[in-house]
Amino acid sequence: MLAAHGMRGLTHRAVDRAAGLPSGTTSAYYRTRRALLTALVRRLVALDQAELEEAARRAPVPRDAEDLVAGLAALTAQRLTGEGRQRSLARYACAIESVHHPELREILTPRENTAREAVRAVLTAHGVPETAADARTVTLLTCVDGLVFDRLVHGGQVSQAELRGLVAGALRTETADGAGR
Numbered sequence: 001m002l003a004a005h006g007m008r009g010l011t012h013r014a015v016d017r018a019a020g021l022p023s024g025t026t027s028a029y030y031r032t033r034r035a036l037l038t039a040l041v042r043r044l045v046a047l048d049q050a051e052l053e054e055a056a057r058r059a060p061v062p063r064d065a066e067d068l069v070a071g072l073a074a075l076t077a078q079r080l081t082g083e084g085r086q087r088s089l090a091r092y093a094c095a096i097e098s099v100h101h102p103e104l105r106e107i108l109t110p111r112e113n114t115a116r117e118a119v120r121a122v123l124t125a126h127g128v129p130e131t132a133a134d135a136r137t138v139t140l141l142t143c144v145d146g147l148v149f150d151r152l153v154h155g156g157q158v159s160q161a162e163l164r165g166l167v168a169g170a171l172r173t174e175t176a177d178g179a180g181r
Contacts, residue, residue, distance in 0.1 A: 002040065003089035007097055012036060034101065041094050041107045044087060049113055051078070056114035061121070065171060068122045069163045072144055075115075076158040079148045088152055116141065126171050140170040 001018050002010050012027040015036070019026075030036040055075065062068040078084040091108075098104035110116075116137055123133040143166050147158045 002093050003086040007093050010037065010040070037094070037097065037101070038104065038107070040090070041098075041104050044091050044094065045107055045111070047087060048091070049111060051084075052113045052115040056118060062118050063125075064122065065126070065164075065167050068119065068167050069160055071115075071118070072163045072167070073158070073160050076144060076148055076151075076163070080151055080157060085152070088148060092149055092152070110138070110141070123170055128171060136170040140166055 001014055005014070010033075012030070012033075013023060015021075015026040016023050026036065030039055052075075055071075055078075059071055059074065060067070062071050079088045094104060095108055098108055119140060120133050120137045123136055124130055128136060144158070144163070147162060151158055
């Protein structure tokens with residue numbers, strides 16, 4: 001509903017129609033629009049977490065930068081097609097809505113999962129100090145998320161070259177004089 005019609009299209013009646021339920025069913029479970037939206041956000045986050053955990057189980061643990069690029073490419077492709085695209089559109093609509101409803105922001109806060117741990121492990125294995133690896137993991141995944149958002153809005157796919165550049169930046173280490181290598 002949300003992906004197809006935006007935030008204004010998310011109503012109790014619209015959910016009832018889309019789910020083939022008798023009128024009033026959704027409002028019996030979620031009395032207010034805020035309750036409906038909160039339940040939706042919780043479900044989106046649960047689906048995203050399950051997807052990331054499943055991807056981590058199916059794919060080999062990334063050992064190097066190219067493995068990490070390949071994993072990120074698979075993730076971005078999934079987020080831009082089919083059900084993943086619909087969920088991404090809904091997630092971004094909810095993220096914008098969280099500006100006005102801070103309780104949603106807490107639910108949408110990125111969670112630890114095996115995918116995040118894998119990114120962090122690649123960074124530390126390539127010499128990024130552990131404290132920097134935490135911050136760079138967040139930055140890298142936020143940049144990837146931004147690319148997904150851009151492609152949802154403007155079309156196209158995220159290229160491996162773009163992902164390679166982001167991974168290279170995350171792997172860059174600082175020398176004693178502050179220059180990167």
